[in-house]
């Protein structure tokens with residue numbers, strides 16, 4: 001079971017959308033995937049489960065006092081009063097025959113509270129309760145036992161932040177991938193990640209040293225997230241006269257090159273220099289994007305609104321924009337197919353390298 005987080009402290013770069021479509025591609029290749037929505041915005045849950053079904057999970061009863069979301073594990077775990085429970089839900093749009101199992105631990109807006117409860121100083125650095133930072137892994141283990149399945153991949157969706165729940169997700173992850181969009185801030189944020197991850201690592205090392213339950217196997221196997229590459233998301237392509245193939249428009253190509261150099265200089269180099277406890281940058285990683293997903297335009301929000309991943313979106317009618325209740329155009333269908341192939345390529349990269 002490999003745990004992966006798509007992470008960038010910058011908001012709106014496509015973390016959630018990519019996480020969802022990647023999980024569908026992995027599942028279509030026969031892999032079993034557990035999604036954990038660890039973002040208080042709950043966008044992944046809304047997309048995967050659909051708003052109506054998701055809303056029902058918030059009903060609190062005597063036997064399910066925290067509903068059927070991630071809160072049902074987290075709150076009892078923190079308060080240590082009742083037994084933590086895990087619940088998973090299936091995607092609203094069913095995967096094709098022969099696909100691997102795809103489940104989600106639904107998020108909860110309450111996760112904002114968890115992020116306030118987890119204390120970097122007391123729980124982590126002082127070593128009093130490192131386990132609190134391992135909640136996603138504890139959930140994954142409990143779900144595996146409850147559903148009687150060893151998932152191939154656990155993918156955690158996180159908010160755009162460096163807060164304690166993002167830390168927690170990263171400590172639980174074997175690998176993280178960084179989605180970036182074509183804008184001036186992406187390369188800056190790459191540098192911030194390069195500054196922050198070594199600090200996360202130091203804090204973890206300190207905490208483990210001071211921890212009173214060093215014998216805990218889970219703790220010794222965690223806290224070593226490796227950078228697995230970056231994903232270029234949402235850029236524009238155009239075919240110029242005389243060109244046979246469409247290429248990135250000049251402005252986006254310039255952004256891509258800036259991100260590439262920032263990944264090299266401010267992330268890969270820094271991680272190699274500052275993290276000595278483990279190999280934070282595997283040898284297969286370069287500064288080239290591991291996947292390139294173009295601007296999907298109205299298809300991106302419509303996919304979320306209908307809870308249909310991009311791979312299957314051409315099977316349903318569009319509900320947004322000028323095409324509402326009409327049909328997808330031929331170029332739109334082509335773009336869906338090509339970008340779905342890009343998600344598949346990302347899945348192959350993960351299957352082949354993140355072992």
Ligand SMILES: Nc1ncnc2c1ncn2[C@@H]1O[C@H](COP(=O)(O)OP(=O)(O)OP(=O)(O)O)[C@@H](O)[C@H]1O
Nearest residue numbers: 011012013014015016017160234295296297300301
């Ligand atoms: N390739 C794309 N083309 C067009 N729109 C996209 C693309 N990827 C994502 N979007 C849109 O951009 C918005 C942000 O995407 P998403 O929610 O996946 O980003 P995020 O990084 O998870 O955001 P947050 O930081 O808030 O969690 C959404 O409206 C989504 O539909």
Ligand SMILES: [Mg+2]
Nearest residue numbers: 015016043158
């Ligand atoms: Mg998101």
